[in-house]
Amino acid sequence: MLLKTNTQIKNILAATSSHILGVDEVGRGCIAGPVCAGVVIFRPESKSDLSRYVDSKTINEEKREALAIEITQEHFCALGWSTVDEIDELNIRQASLLAMKRAVDLLINNKKINSKDCLALVDGRDVIPDLVLLEQHSVIKGDQLVRQISAASIVAKVARDNLMKEFALSHAEYGFEKHKGYGTEQHRNAIKKFGITEQHRKTFGGVKEYI
Numbered sequence: 001m002l003l004k005t006n007t008q009i010k011n012i013l014a015a016t017s018s019h020i021l022g023v024d025e026v027g028r029g030c031i032a033g034p035v036c037a038g039v040v041i042f043r044p045e046s047k048s049d050l051s052r053y054v055d056s057k058t059i060n061e062e063k064r065e066a067l068a069i070e071i072t073q074e075h076f077c078a079l080g081w082s083t084v085d086e087i088d089e090l091n092i093r094q095a096s097l098l099a100m101k102r103a104v105d106l107l108i109n110n111k112k113i114n115s116k117d118c119l120a121l122v123d124g125r126d127v128i129p130d131l132v133l134l135e136q137h138s139v140i141k142g143d144q145l146v147r148q149i150s151a152a153s154i155v156a157k158v159a160r161d162n163l164m165k166e167f168a169l170s171h172a173e174y175g176f177e178k179h180k181g182y183g184t185e186q187h188r189n190a191i192k193k194f195g196i197t198e199q200h201r202k203t204f205g206g207v208k209e210y211i
Contacts, residue, residue, distance in 0.1 A: 002125060003139045009121075009146060012137060018119040022148025023104060023128070025096045026056070026156040030181035031204045032174075032197070033164050034081050035092070037099035038156030039107050039120075040148050041076040048074045055143040056153040061161070068158035071151050078107035079159050088203045093126070100128045108134075123149050171197055 003009050013020065025037040042050065048070060056064055071077055080102030082095035090098065100122065108115055115134040122128060123142035142149040161180050168177035174190045174197065181187075181199070183206045191200070191210055200207045 001137045003121075003137050003142075006145055009139065012119075012121075016119050018117055018135070019113060020146075020148050021104060021107070021118055021120040022123075022142070022146055022150070022152045023100050023120055024123040024143055024149050024153040024156060025099055026153060026160045027181065028092055028096050030201070031183045031187070031206050032084070032176070032200045033160065033167065033181035034083050035087060035096050035099045036156045036160035036163075037080040037082075037096070037103040038152035038154070038159070039078050039080075039100070039103040040071060040151040040155065041107070041111075041113075041118075042148060042151075043075050046074045050147045053147045053150040053154065055150055056157040057143075059154070064154055065158055067151075068155045071155050075151065076107060076111050076113075077152070077155050078103050078110065079156060080104070080106060084199055084201055087201050091203075092201075097126060097128050101131060104128065104131060104134070121146050121149055123153070167197075167199055171199070 019041050021039050021041050023039045025035055027033055027035045080099040082099040087095040118134050120134055120136040122136055122138045125138050127136040127138050139146055143153045164176045164180040173194050175186050179187045188206050196207055196210055202208055202211055
């Protein structure tokens with residue numbers, strides 16, 4: 001089912017006793033670097049102020065990093081990745097869904113959670129293929145409407161941003177630590193001047209022209 005409104009979401013949550021998994025990805029719109037997906041289940045005993053978990057894009061970097069640490073310490077969470085090669089081979093949509101599946105599988109397997117007792121709420125229009133026995137709903141603007149999805153977006157964004165900063169250490173001329181792989185003017189100008197790296201998505205505009 002595709003959920004679009006707060007009312008639809010509230011009705012689903014009110015009707016279930018399942019563990020709610022929030023799932024989101026980060027890096028889909030980049031021209032370099034992998035896609036990272038996060039999944040979060042809130043611990044009922046946690047004293048965290050869940051209202052602080054909002055769309056990761058609306059939080060400054062310092063606050064986002066602090067929240068990511070809190071989420072990983074206070075709640076169940078996991079990350080899944082799809083590589084640049086997988087993005088180029090599968091396409092970005094399928095690679096994003098693969099990263100989400102890896103994150104969910106990792107969480108369920110590591111925490112020994114019964115998937116029959118789970119309900120996944122997935123940001124966007126798609127549900128995740130091949131998640132056996134796990135009920136899912138896709139949620140339009142889920143990172144704004146569902147706290148678990150917001151939390152997933154926070155941990156995924158911090159993890160991916162930190163990886164892009166690592167890439168910057170060996171590719172200083174591209175400024176990965178600033179744009180995190182998005183196609184900014186600075187990034188595109190660096191590609192024109194220096195060519196592409198192994199972290200650039202070769203099927204994407206702004207990159208494929210320089211292969």
